[in-house]
Amino acid sequence: MGRLTGGDPSLLRRINSAVVLHALRGGDARTLTDLTRLTGLSRPTVEGVTEGLIEAGLVVEAGPEEREVRRQGRPARRFRFRAEAGHLLGIEIGPHRVAALLSGLDGRIIGAGTRGVAVTASADERLERVRSAVADVLRRTGVARGALRAVGVGTPGIVEADGTVRLCTALPGWTGLALGERLRRSFRCPVLVENDANAAAVAEHWKGAAIDSDDIVFVLAGLSPGAGSLIGGRLHRGFGGAAGEIGALHLLGRGDKPETLLSTTDEPLHPLDEHAVAEVFTAARRGDERAMAAVDRFTQRLVHDVGALVLALDPEVVVVGGWAAGLDGILPPLREELARFCLRPPRVELSLLGEAAVATGALRLALDHVEEQLFAVEGTVTARR
Amino acid sequence: MGRLTGGDPSLLRRINSAVVLHALRGGDARTLTDLTRLTGLSRPTVEGVTEGLIEAGLVVEAGPEEREVRRQGRPARRFRFRAEAGHLLGIEIGPHRVAALLSGLDGRIIGAGTRGVAVTASADERLERVRSAVADVLRRTGVARGALRAVGVGTPGIVEADGTVRLCTALPGWTGLALGERLRRSFRCPVLVENDANAAAVAEHWKGAAIDSDDIVFVLAGLSPGAGSLIGGRLHRGFGGAAGEIGALHLLGRGDKPETLLSTTDEPLHPLDEHAVAEVFTAARRGDERAMAAVDRFTQRLVHDVGALVLALDPEVVVVGGWAAGLDGILPPLREELARFCLRPPRVELSLLGEAAVATGALRLALDHVEEQLFAVEGTVTARR
Numbered sequence: 001m002g003r004l005t006g007g008d009p010s011l012l013r014r015i016n017s018a019v020v021l022h023a024l025r026g027g028d029a030r031t032l033t034d035l036t037r038l039t040g041l042s043r044p045t046v047e048g049v050t051e052g053l054i055e056a057g058l059v060v061e062a063g064p065e066e067r068e069v070r071r072q073g074r075p076a077r078r079f080r081f082r083a084e085a086g087h088l089l090g091i092e093i094g095p096h097r098v099a100a101l102l103s104g105l106d107g108r109i110i111g112a113g114t115r116g117v118a119v120t121a122s123a124d125e126r127l128e129r130v131r132s133a134v135a136d137v138l139r140r141t142g143v144a145r146g147a148l149r150a151v152g153v154g155t156p157g158i159v160e161a162d163g164t165v166r167l168c169t170a171l172p173g174w175t176g177l178a179l180g181e182r183l184r185r186s187f188r189c190p191v192l193v194e195n196d197a198n199a200a201a202v203a204e205h206w207k208g209a210a211i212d213s214d215d216i217v218f219v220l221a222g223l224s225p226g227a228g229s230l231i232g233g234r235l236h237r238g239f240g241g242a243a244g245e246i247g248a249l250h251l252l253g254r255g256d257k258p259e260t261l262l263s264t265t266d267e268p269l270h271p272l273d274e275h276a277v278a279e280v281f282t283a284a285r286r287g288d289e290r291a292m293a294a295v296d297r298f299t300q301r302l303v304h305d306v307g308a309l310v311l312a313l314d315p316e317v318v319v320v321g322g323w324a325a326g327l328d329g330i331l332p333p334l335r336e337e338l339a340r341f342c343l344r345p346p347r348v349e350l351s352l353l354g355e356a357a358v359a360t361g362a363l364r365l366a367l368d369h370v371e372e373q374l375f376a377v378e379g380t381v382t383a384r385r
Numbered sequence: 386m387g388r389l390t391g392g393d394p395s396l397l398r399r400i401n402s403a404v405v406l407h408a409l410r411g412g413d414a415r416t417l418t419d420l421t422r423l424t425g426l427s428r429p430t431v432e433g434v435t436e437g438l439i440e441a442g443l444v445v446e447a448g449p450e451e452r453e454v455r456r457q458g459r460p461a462r463r464f465r466f467r468a469e470a471g472h473l474l475g476i477e478i479g480p481h482r483v484a485a486l487l488s489g490l491d492g493r494i495i496g497a498g499t500r501g502v503a504v505t506a507s508a509d510e511r512l513e514r515v516r517s518a519v520a521d522v523l524r525r526t527g528v529a530r531g532a533l534r535a536v537g538v539g540t541p542g543i544v545e546a547d548g549t550v551r552l553c554t555a556l557p558g559w560t561g562l563a564l565g566e567r568l569r570r571s572f573r574c575p576v577l578v579e580n581d582a583n584a585a586a587v588a589e590h591w592k593g594a595a596i597d598s599d600d601i602v603f604v605l606a607g608l609s610p611g612a613g614s615l616i617g618g619r620l621h622r623g624f625g626g627a628a629g630e631i632g633a634l635h636l637l638g639r640g641d642k643p644e645t646l647l648s649t650t651d652e653p654l655h656p657l658d659e660h661a662v663a664e665v666f667t668a669a670r671r672g673d674e675r676a677m678a679a680v681d682r683f684t685q686r687l688v689h690d691v692g693a694l695v696l697a698l699d700p701e702v703v704v705v706g707g708w709a710a711g712l713d714g715i716l717p718p719l720r721e722e723l724a725r726f727c728l729r730p731p732r733v734e735l736s737l738l739g740e741a742a743v744a745t746g747a748l749r750l751a752l753d754h755v756e757e758q759l760f761a762v763e764g765t766v767t768a769r770r
Binding site: 215236237240241244245246307309311314315340341342343346 | 543551552598600612614616621622623624627628629630631633634636689692693694696697698699701725726727728729731
């Protein structure tokens, strides 16, 4: 049973500090008068808190170029949030490539780097590519490794809370890998590992196709689709971190594997051979009948899988990303079939972030972690945004 | 932006009041010394708050039989929660029957009543059966209608927040019915309408097969299954209240309707003819090959539908209820297939509440509503249990 332990002055100071910092994060430099008005705090409180934030390195007096110009008299001092007080990395580790995005504490991206990697690469090779991509982006932006406050990582598979990959069929050597622990050796800050589709869902909600909704399903459409979902704006990982792994549904139905489904010959495609898959779609557009039948089988399967997610979760918006989202003729049948058969059909949108979705979501998760530290106040009282 | 507005004496009084009431709801009569120890509040505060609760009718001094017996001296006064200070109804409105459960403010059931109703009954007829069942249970228990504090209702279909049925294929005249509004004419207290599978999920979590888990899916298994789910202990309704309506999944796959799937002739069964369905299962047990094939098709479909829910949501426990849960041979294949194909298979349990699940969940929803009024304190500060 919780009880109010009112009147803790340090708690109050932290709340006021978070309130002022939040008001400053909008971007513009603010005067003390602005802050008093925005926060509803008294002027002496705002002054004291701002001094504390300056000492902590999170706030700085704005330079002359950010100040208003007055004909006479001394201009009012203005303060701004120091986005450069710390940096964040968002990393995607995928079958074909690794990617890294770098931002300041405001989440604005200031650097990016990618490295190709063979589908068959070992875990060590893949991690070496990650380190190389990260070193490159840090070097090019001149950001010191020690300035990193948090690193987010998006990767295929079921990921435990400690960053261990419990199960991953897409990347060699990935199942059982203590990915969080391995990466923490490269960074002296928290490393947060998340399933790639989950990260992409977060990204599309942050700055993609679903910024206006808190109830979304992101479908990472490939041969075997995965999904991430936000419920009430919060990532739904499931009890064991396996929510959205809808690709296994056809196994339950004893259906064909997707690599057989989309093959135009008697041989299945290689599950990660996107080039061969794209060729089937190209052939279908040319009118090749076997290819058209294969694409139809593939599309029906995707509709069925997305339908299962929609019926189970009833999201407001479905965002379709992953390489298959870029294929012609995927979205219209998805929209039509969901509208026909779902009791309350969702909006269906194409990913706006495309290839950047997973790394962007990983970056957002890193930012969430840092913001929790900057803004959270222990217990049940939090500043609402 | 939220800020602490500390030192509101009426807020503090309400918090303390909720804290003391919560301590008393455990069941046993308590002395003021007990309450001081249990709540951490001062003795004068406990005394003042208890007086207020007695005036409000929620607490009473316990009778002599509830007091400790002492050889000498005056025994300490004991106080108990007045569960009889108000009453709650949980109502199921189903295709074949309506049922009502009555409880005091402690949620303990003190009366029950059911009425059969024809599948083909009109909405008015069905509501008349509801009123009759309710009048009967109130009369037999001697509880006045005016003593009802809240009524919960569970019914098939997609239900809007105001209690209007947006869509229901199972009951004639149900789609578009302002069910909440209609029932509010019979009661002078809040009426909360909920989808039946959602209500059953709440019930199994409260006092059924899933009391030890906060992440559950309840499957209302019939010819066409529906589902309700709790995520982190909270009901997941979906953006449009349609979450869990997995029965539509086979439509997306252009599969047979369930009434065709389970037929042993060329004619489909009537979708709500449970007797005919049970006969198919009986024939299958006798070794009838057509019946065995029909049961196998039905079971595979159920496994597929439940698999879709499990892959989308990743619950800790799946509880299977509804009439099909009582059929022989349903659970073992469900357990086996989920264990084989789900990346993280959930526990699969049979409903413990059986036919009572929907009404029990409706009762719990009514109780939740009243408890919110008794215990909730406005704003962001709430007493944790």
